[in-house]
Amino acid sequence: MKRRTLTTVILAGLFFFAGYAVFFIAPDEATMHAIQRIFYFHASSGWAAMEGTGIVFFANVAYLWKRQPKWDWLAVSAVEVSLAFWSVVLVTGPIWAHPVWGVWWAWDWRLTLTLILWVLYVAYLILRTLIDDFERRASSSAIFGVFVFLGVPLDYLSIRIWRTQHPQPVLFDGPDSGLAPTMAKVFFFCSALMTFLMIVLVVQRYRLERLKHEAEETRLVLEERAETEYRNREVERRTALGG
């Protein structure tokens, strides 16, 4: 309990500092000005989401290999947390894009790939809600997860070729063309912070999943016990009546 409170306080403090750094320490970007500052949260969430996606794949493969429930708990936790981070990416992206590109959305490969992955993770979570049996649910979603992950390079490849064959809207140079040193420092700080947040959330979600599992098992044991007790009492009542 104490450790979790401490982590929350530290995280909150670091996020306050990140907000300060993004708005007051990082220099103003020459062409985009204030709106560029969303990049520090947008791109760092993207990193955290990608790392989360890696954890999902790892957990899926580990479940199929080892068959231990904990890998399934880890997989579902990482999917939910990654989905949250992908959602942040998908929401902050258009906010940034609209004033800079003049459109909310472009079918650029990064955007398209993020969107596809987001949809696939939603499908993954829906799949899980529709299967009741634990093992069946775990292995089915692990198989789907592996297929999703294997599809990512193919998605990347096809969208990349598809888009370069069509005229590209002329975009800005992009932060890829090099960051000012202070910008880079702020960005790395934000990325590390988002990764930290992602890990904390996955750990917490994992704990919740484990407790859910334990509660379910306790419930089954209790139900069984109650049923036996009821039956015993019934037998007693009948023998009393009969006698």
Next chain:
Amino acid sequence: MDTIRAAAIILRKEVRAEMRTRELLQTTVTFVIIVVVLFSFAFEPSAAEARRYGPGLLWIALLFAGSLMLNPSFAKEQSNDTIYALRMAPVSLFSIYLGKVLANLLFLALTEVVLLPVFAVLYNVSLWPVLGRLILVLFLGTFGMAVTGTVFSAVAMQARMREVLLPLLLLPVSVPLLISSVEATAELFTDAPVLDRTWLAVLVAFDIVFFVAAWLLSDYLLEE
């Protein structure tokens, strides 16, 4: 060798079961034709536009048909409890999967045989000069659809709402397949048709990646 023989037996069983009722084929063929007809109402394409949008419509229609047709592949084994008999059979689980893939490939191919002439007439495209190349693209695309769709049919087998679930799983995973088959088909519908090697390569990569994945995961897929 045993795997192939066992798969052939499963394929024969599937074909025989289908030929007794023809339920799957008649519904899918009718569905796919309705989709193509409705598309032309919705978009009212001129001759040039039909060429431009034709490949997309063709593949969307096929993908929708696939996501409907592939669902019963395992769902019927589940609801008749025949999946237990299949699991008990002294053959590898992969050969059961393979037999199902071949059967689904065959049924989808039959659907395409009916769909293509209708499509050519309604959208005014001449398929004859590019037929051989078109069949290659159709085969690669349909094979990828059968491979992934059969896996997801087994994944969705024990789920509630599986009829809706299968398209939900299959369609987003098929994005690379859709893009590359549409683009490859579009190259065939131009004035100087060419077989685009790049898109064929992506299609082949899709087929290989998911077929190998299905092969590796088939034991988990069909276990109890």
